[in-house]
Amino acid sequence: MAKAATEKKPVVKKKTEPNKKALVKDKSKAKYYFTAKNSVKVVQDRSGPKANKRVKYLVDTLVEHLHAFIKEARPTMDEWMYGINYLTRTGHLSTDWRQEFILLSDVLGISMLVETLNHDKMSGETESTVLGPFYVANAPQYHNGANICLDGKGVPILVYGKVTDSRGQIIPGATLDVWQANEDGFYDVQQKGVQPDMNLRGVFTSDNKGRYSFRSAYPRHYPIPYDGSVGDMLKALDRNPNRPAHLHFMVSAPGYEKLVTHIFTPDCPWLKDDAVFGVKESLIGDFRMVDDAKRSAELGFPNPFYEVEWNIVLSKA
Ligand SMILES: [Fe+2]
Numbered sequence: 001m002a003k004a005a006t007e008k009k010p011v012v013k014k015k016t017e018p019n020k021k022a023l024v025k026d027k028s029k030a031k032y033y034f035t036a037k038n039s040v041k042v043v044q045d046r047s048g049p050k051a052n053k054r055v056k057y058l059v060d061t062l063v064e065h066l067h068a069f070i071k072e073a074r075p076t077m078d079e080w081m082y083g084i085n086y087l088t089r090t091g092h093l094s095t096d097w098r099q100e101f102i103l104l105s106d107v108l109g110i111s112m113l114v115e116t117l118n119h120d121k122m123s124g125e126t127e128s129t130v131l132g133p134f135y136v137a138n139a140p141q142y143h144n145g146a147n148i149c150l151d152g153k154g155v156p157i158l159v160y161g162k163v164t165d166s167r168g169q170i171i172p173g174a175t176l177d178v179w180q181a182n183e184d185g186f187y188d189v190q191q192k193g194v195q196p197d198m199n200l201r202g203v204f205t206s207d208n209k210g211r212y213s214f215r216s217a218y219p220r221h222y223p224i225p226y227d228g229s230v231g232d233m234l235k236a237l238d239r240n241p242n243r244p245a246h247l248h249f250m251v252s253a254p255g256y257e258k259l260v261t262h263i264f265t266p267d268c269p270w271l272k273d274d275a276v277f278g279v280k281e282s283l284i285g286d287f288r289m290v291d292d293a294k295r296s297a298e299l300g301f302p303n304p305f306y307e308v309e310w311n312i313v314l315s316k317a
Helices: 020-025 039-044 053-073 077-093 100-107 110-118 229-236 293-299
Strands: 156-165 175-180 201-205 211-217 246-252 259-264 288-290 305-309 312-314
Touching: 039 053, 077 100, 077 229, 100 110, 100 229, 175 211, 201 211, 246 312, 259 312
Parallel strands: 156 305, 156 312
Antiparallel strands: 156 211, 175 201, 175 246, 246 259, 288 305
């Protein structure tokens, strides 16, 4: 009997080679090594199947552009560490009273770009602009006509107007949160103990005819906070830190999109060189000097004073 016919051949264990192609295809098991060439993909492929789609899209796109920046600009190790320390310092400087990260976004034109791209379909509505770093929630609520200039400093102004939709329909009950710098170019939060808390801030409500009004003081241009990480960057870039004089508005009403905007004074020398790129031509107000002894007496103002009519048109939500 031929022995060989029934005998099994000894099994030679084959070394199992990982199927590289399969690994690359299976994103949940991406195990290929990082190289400069595939850097974007290797990071993006680490996401798992349960990744939030929107977060993944935003982070993947951010990684793509950040890696492109690094490959083009080629920062040294010291420069990379400077960047890490710079962002760390920016975070440490941010508190309830100071928002260095918003400021960084502002001076890089990011805030204005996000704002502009999100409000590009306008049909007569009031244009929006940056929030800025000086908004404080829970400002005092006032009746229309109240004076928000608590220390009486500066040239008095009367601000009034109405809130409507784009078809001219009045909007009663709209909330108008306003805030501004004083005649020296400082917000109350920058001068604790010098200005009264909540100076030049207030929340108003449009009346049953959609009207609002308040008294205040003519604002002055001001430099953005210049003593932190953002100031260091502007100095290194030889950039102007000034913002043209303005009043901030945040207007909201049920059924309408919240509007964040400014009124700029027309005579400010920094209108065309805003450090945070916030000026839009439609937001320059017509501040008129009023010489009327009777009206100024009624308002409790010296004569003459300034007034500006500022009508606000909201977009449907
Ligand atoms: Fe401001």
